[in-house]
Amino acid sequence: NTPILQVENLSKHFDVQTGLLRREKKTVKAVTGLNFDINVGETLALVGESGCGKTTTTRLLLRLQTPTAGQVRYDGEDIFQLKGAALKSYRSRVQAVFQDPWSSINPRVRIHDFVSEPLIVNEKLSSSEVDRRVHEALDAVGMRPQDARKFPHEFSGGQRQRIAIASAIVSRPRLIILDEPVSGLDVSIRSQIINLFKDLQAEYGLSYILVAHDLATTRYLADRVAVMYLGQIIEQGPVDDVFDAPAHPYTEALLSAALSADPTEARTEIPMNGEVPSPLNPPSGCAFHPRCHRRLGAVCDVKSPTLQAYGPHHSVSCHLHDRQPTA
Numbered sequence: 001n002t003p004i005l006q007v008e009n010l011s012k013h014f015d016v017q018t019g020l021l022r023r024e025k026k027t028v029k030a031v032t033g034l035n036f037d038i039n040v041g042e043t044l045a046l047v048g049e050s051g052c053g054k055t056t057t058t059r060l061l062l063r064l065q066t067p068t069a070g071q072v073r074y075d076g077e078d079i080f081q082l083k084g085a086a087l088k089s090y091r092s093r094v095q096a097v098f099q100d101p102w103s104s105i106n107p108r109v110r111i112h113d114f115v116s117e118p119l120i121v122n123e124k125l126s127s128s129e130v131d132r133r134v135h136e137a138l139d140a141v142g143m144r145p146q147d148a149r150k151f152p153h154e155f156s157g158g159q160r161q162r163i164a165i166a167s168a169i170v171s172r173p174r175l176i177i178l179d180e181p182v183s184g185l186d187v188s189i190r191s192q193i194i195n196l197f198k199d200l201q202a203e204y205g206l207s208y209i210l211v212a213h214d215l216a217t218t219r220y221l222a223d224r225v226a227v228m229y230l231g232q233i234i235e236q237g238p239v240d241d242v243f244d245a246p247a248h249p250y251t252e253a254l255l256s257a258a259l260s261a262d263p264t265e266a267r268t269e270i271p272m273n274g275e276v277p278s279p280l281n282p283p284s285g286c287a288f289h290p291r292c293h294r295r296l297g298a299v300c301d302v303k304s305p306t307l308q309a310y311g312p313h314h315s316v317s318c319h320l321h322d323r324q325p326t327a
């Protein structure tokens with residue numbers, strides 16, 4: 001396994017003013033101490049409820065934010081130290097597909113100009129080479145070269161997502177961040193787009209970071225999964241191991257909610273008490289303890305668990321497994 005990206009102790013904390021008169025300063029720990037690798041040709045999924053730190057993580061990886069601490073290495077180089085041509089190369093090689101990329105696009109921009117933008121910004125190519133690459137990318141996602149002359153409103157939601165994917169692959173990236181890439185689509189076309197991601201991965205050896213609420217999509221696309229809660233990874237491992245035998249009570253509850261909603265599964269939902277706590281005021285000890293159905297007692301309330309090995313490639317952060325020998 002060759003890592004394309006290595007995330008080491010990555011943290012992003014913000015100071016915010018709170019209180020009635022906004023005179024109280026507090027620190028929001030958006031993400032803390034993240035560690036994970038992404039290998040060539042592999043898909044890693046980040047899952048968790050809103051506010052768990054997935055968005056901050058992807059913004060850090062796209063270099064849209066700088067970390068408070070830690071490193072992200074791309075081919076061994078710290079991305080936050082990259083400048084000039086090396087930074088442009090990183091921006092070409094690491095792309096993103098968002099849930100609704102068209103919401104911020106001028107509707108009068110032609111498809112050609114939208115798809116070619118990463119080439120124009122990051123690479124110096126002749127206009128004929130740009131045209132050739134745009135046509136090649138449209139062809140790869142099942143669109144026609146003549147679609148390049150059209151406008152966004154001439155396409156369906158599924159076609160527009162194909163065009164967004166063409167824009168992400170036009171610069172021949174190695175890693176694409178898929179941020180809720182099928183959430184805005186009709187259920188009937190989601191599987192087509194998910195299969196397109198699989199086909200492109202097989203053809204170009206792409207690595208993906210998938211951010212998705214939908215655990216069925218996650219299971220189908222991902223090789224490994226990192227479960228996040230209040231800015232930390234609380235369980236990580238091969239997707240089948242984690243989904244078939246979750247070690248963390250939070251993962252167990254998330255999966256039970258998804259499976260109990262599936263009429264083919266006879267599962268009972270495990271209740272989680274209350275909402276995700278505010279990151280301005282995180283609970284002491286294990287951050288999940290106020291909602292946990294397996295809470296052990298005082299140890300959970302006062303002592304933070306640390307991520308430890310649970311299986312050969314599976315790790316978990318929970319006092320239930322403190323003395324469990326590594327399998």
Ligand code: SF4
Binds near residue numbers: 317
């Ligand atoms: Fe639940 Fe305790 Fe494990 Fe936290 S450490 S998830 S409170 S059992």
